[in-house]
Amino acid sequence: MAELTxxxxxxxxxxxxxxxxxxxxxxxxxxxALGFTPELAQQEAERxxxxxxxxxVEGCPVEVLIPEFILxxxxxxxxxxxxxxxxxxxxxxxxGRVCPQETQCEAVxxxxxxxxxxxxxxxERFVGDYELEHHVCPLERAAPTGKRVAVVGCGPAxxxxxxxxxRLGHDVTIFESLHKPGGVLVYGIPEFRLPKSVVNGxxxxxxxxxxxxxxxxxxxxxxxxxxxxxxxxxxxAIFLGTGAGLPTFMRIPGINYNGVLSANEFLTRVNxxxxxxxxxxxxxxxxGKRVAVVGxxxVAMDSARCSLRLQALHAQETSEEMGEVHIVYRxxxxxxxxxxxxxxxxxxxxxxxxxxxxxxEIYGDEHGNVCGIRCICMELGEPDESGRRRxxxxxxxxxxxxxxxxxxxxxxxxxxxxxxxxxxxxRTKWGTAVADQETGRTTKPQVxxxxxxxxxxxxxxxxxxxxxxxxxxxxxxxxxxxNPWAT
Amino acid sequence: xxxILHKETLGDVTKLLVxxxxxxxxxxxxxxxxxxxxxxxxxxxxxxxxxxDREAGTITLIFQEVGKTTMHLGTLEPGxxxxxxxxxxxxxxxxxxxxxxxxxxxxxxIAPTYPIARALKEAxxxxxxxxxxxxxxxxxxxxxxxxxxxxxxxxTDDGSYxxxxxxxxxxxxxxxxxxxxxxxxxxxxxxxxxxxxAKTTKPFxxxxxxxxxxxxxxxxxxCGGCRVQLTDGAKFVCVDGPEFDAHQVDWDLLMARQxxxxxxxxxxxxxxxxxxxxxVASG
Numbered sequence: 168m169a170e171l172t173x174x175x176x177x178x179x180x181x182x183x184x185x186x187x188x189x190x191x192x193x194x195x196x197x198x199x200a201l202g203f204t205p206e207l208a209q210q211e212a213e214r215x216x217x218x219x220x221x222x223x224v225e226g227c228p229v230e231v232l233i234p235e236f237i238l239x240x241x242x243x244x245x246x247x248x249x250x251x252x253x254x255x256x257x258x259x260x261x262x263g264r265v266c267p268q269e270t271q272c273e274a275v276x277x278x279x280x281x282x283x284x285x286x287x288x289x290x291e292r293f294v295g296d297y298e299l300e301h302h303v304c305p306l307e308r309a310a311p312t313g314k315r316v317a318v319v320g321c322g323p324a325x326x327x328x329x330x331x332x333x334r335l336g337h338d339v340t341i342f343e344s345l346h347k348p349g350g351v352l353v354y355g356i357p358e359f360r361l362p363k364s365v366v367n368g369x370x371x372x373x374x375x376x377x378x379x380x381x382x383x384x385x386x387x388x389x390x391x392x393x394x395x396x397x398x399x400x401x402x403x404a405i406f407l408g409t410g411a412g413l414p415t416f417m418r419i420p421g422i423n424y425n426g427v428l429s430a431n432e433f434l435t436r437v438n439x440x441x442x443x444x445x446x447x448x449x450x451x452x453x454x455g456k457r458v459a460v461v462g463x464x465x466v467a468m469d470s471a472r473c474s475l476r477l478q479a480l481h482a483q484e485t486s487e488e489m490g491e492v493h494i495v496y497r498x499x500x501x502x503x504x505x506x507x508x509x510x511x512x513x514x515x516x517x518x519x520x521x522x523x524x525x526x527x528e529i530y531g532d533e534h535g536n537v538c539g540i541r542c543i544c545m546e547l548g549e550p551d552e553s554g555r556r557r558x559x560x561x562x563x564x565x566x567x568x569x570x571x572x573x574x575x576x577x578x579x580x581x582x583x584x585x586x587x588x589x590x591x592x593x594r595t596k597w598g599t600a601v602a603d604q605e606t607g608r609t610t611k612p613q614v615x616x617x618x619x620x621x622x623x624x625x626x627x628x629x630x631x632x633x634x635x636x637x638x639x640x641x642x643x644x645x646x647x648x649x650n651p652w653a654t
Numbered sequence: 655x656x657x658i659l660h661k662e663t664l665g666d667v668t669k670l671l672v673x674x675x676x677x678x679x680x681x682x683x684x685x686x687x688x689x690x691x692x693x694x695x696x697x698x699x700x701x702x703x704x705x706x707d708r709e710a711g712t713i714t715l716i717f718q719e720v721g722k723t724t725m726h727l728g729t730l731e732p733g734x735x736x737x738x739x740x741x742x743x744x745x746x747x748x749x750x751x752x753x754x755x756x757x758x759x760x761x762x763x764i765a766p767t768y769p770i771a772r773a774l775k776e777a778x779x780x781x782x783x784x785x786x787x788x789x790x791x792x793x794x795x796x797x798x799x800x801x802x803x804x805x806x807x808x809x810t811d812d813g814s815y816x817x818x819x820x821x822x823x824x825x826x827x828x829x830x831x832x833x834x835x836x837x838x839x840x841x842x843x844x845x846x847x848x849x850x851x852a853k854t855t856k857p858f859x860x861x862x863x864x865x866x867x868x869x870x871x872x873x874x875x876x877c878g879g880c881r882v883q884l885t886d887g888a889k890f891v892c893v894d895g896p897e898f899d900a901h902q903v904d905w906d907l908l909m910a911r912q913x914x915x916x917x918x919x920x921x922x923x924x925x926x927x928x929x930x931x932x933x934v935a936s937g
Contacts, residue, residue: 344872345872346737346738354876384738385677386740386741386743386873389681389741389742389743391677391681412874412875412876413876414876414877416888423883423911425911425913425914429878431878432871432877435871441695446921446922449695449696449697449722449922450871451915451919535911582874
């Protein structure tokens with residue numbers, strides 16, 4: 168193909184992502200977005216202007232070599248694209264699916280000023296999937312250093328940190344409290360958004376290439392404490408990537424009725440335990456006829472869309488009518504924190520959005536099962552400390568709705584278990600670990616932390632970025648170049 | 655994977671398994687629990703530790719076959735392996751010399767009672783134990799409980815063994831006879847039994863501790879499915895418990911929450927029985 172001019176590139180439209188039909192997909196748990204074909208990927212790659220000073224790289228928490236990998240794609244050199252990608256990102260098939268590209272790399276793409284940005288996320292996924300299938304660029308391990316690192320938590324932060332340390336030749340063991348590695352990628356994010364075969368494929372591949380050991384069923388704070396890992400088990404450094412796993416419940420009457428669940432519980436039943444396949448799998452999950460999901464983040468969208476699918480599968484089996492799934496959110500559409508694509512998909516599938524609405528009480532029947540909620544209408548006032556306009560209840564606007572399931576998706580806090588017998592490891596009043604943003608160093612010698620355990624609930628990619636920065640600092644420490652805690 | 659080393663049949667539906675789990679055993683203490691999952695299709699269920707042997711690196715579990723998972727667990731034999739065995743979870747029992755304490759163990763609740771009673775006996779307490787069940791067939795470990803108790807009362811609801819009484823009757827008599835002497839009561843068993851033990855001890859003002867067994871997935875505070883309402887707020891059984899002050903527990907809510915998946919449990923049991931019949935039929 169002849170080289171295009173920039174003018175010609177600007178005329179190529181952003182390529183749409185092939186996806187399952189909304190009505191078909193809401194009755195299955197298969198992946199919604201189907202991925203680019205090689206032709207679509209090539210066409211999209213042609214849109215990139217190869218800026219001399221690429222803003223997209225600055226917009227990425229792990230600084231993926233975006234122009235380089237896109238250029239390779241454009242030239243039909245997919246293996247080159249894989250190599251460029253894996254310079255910085257160990258888990259591209261995951262990031263391509265779950266990163267909020269519209270607020271990161273794509274937000275600052277020069278094309279976004281006048282039209283639509285390059286679909287960097289979709290291209291990343293294309294490259295990641297190719298590598299997952301063909302294994303053309305195995306991660307390479309430097310000569311063993313003889314240093315041992317314990318990574319606590321096998322989610323995005325821990326996995327990234329472990330992979331980077333493994334590449335640098337350190338001997339890494341990941342301690343995971345659940346029975347499967349992946350953290351929020353396996354218990355939280357549903358199959359239809361991030362297939363578990365992709366997660367397992369990425370983790371197994373990285374672990375195998377780098378000799379990383381994964382110890383499942385290991386609740387640090389109980390099975391071993393941080394002090395035991397350092398003093399008895401002989402680890403030279405520890406990285407805490409335990410995430411923000413504790414659910415938040417509203418302080419309103421009726422919160423303990425049956426059918427009021429945390430999004431964590433609901434999603435864990437559905438995703439990790441495969442409750443949607445009950446009784447083939449042993450863990451049951453209830454299907455509400457009328458479901459209210461409180462909150463509007465990604466976790467809320469995932470809960471709502473899982474509920475829809477359970478309803479649709481149940482309707483198919485019983486020939487009963489589909490129920491309803493509502494997102495109940497106290498602010499307006501503009502403030503919705505979920506990824507744009509998830510909100511779009513949820514609406515397409517039939518989720519009903521009740522904006523400027525906040526539950527004030529949950530009603531139960533004589534058996535202790537939830538049967539409805541009382542809500543109050545809200546209006547937006549002045550911006551609060553988060554910069555978003557503060558929701559204020561409108562007096563006398565209360566109303567009741569029938570609901571037989573209420574899922575609380577109001578954000579999560581770090582789990583305090585890991586801080587048991589970890590002398591000197593300080594926490595903030597929000598329960599997050601005190602750690603340096605740039606290096607991940609905590610207040611306890613030889614211990615680093617990163618991801619949601621430091622920031623509170625945030626994104627997969629920001630956790631990966633923190634894991635990466637900590638790995639670099641841990642490496643310098645293990646090589647004796649620095650000792651941040653020396654007095 | 656975690657290997658089953660030994661199995662005992664304590665009754666028609668009561669089984670004992672000894673599981674090799676050296677890492678868990680080095681930290682296990684009386685009052686704590688583990689989460690068990692049989693295989694890839696299995697659910698995660700909490701089981702309170704009935705005993706542990708630090709030298710052998712083993713944990714003993716006792717369970718009644720009441721649902722699909724426990725029925726399946728009951729068919730496993732030495733040499734078989736469990737996919738998941740996570741622990742030790744929850745807070746251990748606070749072991750001190752309280753003076754004279756009473757233990758009430760009901761049905762399968764006798765199992766977790768034993769290591770706590772043993773630890774308190776070793777700590778210098780005078781231990782009075784009451785063990786009971788619906789019928790003789792469901793009783794076990796009378797000898798072991800006797801060995802760690804200064805006094806042991808055995809009763810059955812139907813009178814088929816020991817005294818014909820609910821466990822609350824001897825409990826009440828002891829509190830009356832030794833008014834002011836009893837420092838603390840532990841009651842571990844079915845929710846309904848614990849509820850009535852709490853009712854029995856309340857007028858005497860004796861601090862009563864119960865060990866709750868609720869629906870749970872991760873056992874680390876993540877799901878919140880195990881939450882229980884106390885007079886001073888909601889708590890998670892997995893990380894705040896499993897032991898709580900019995901006089902603070904909202905028992906009716908607790909029992910309603912335990913029944914939430916009853917329909918699904920029935921369905922799973924039916925399917926399990928059907929599958930077992932097919933296996934028997936096909937020889």
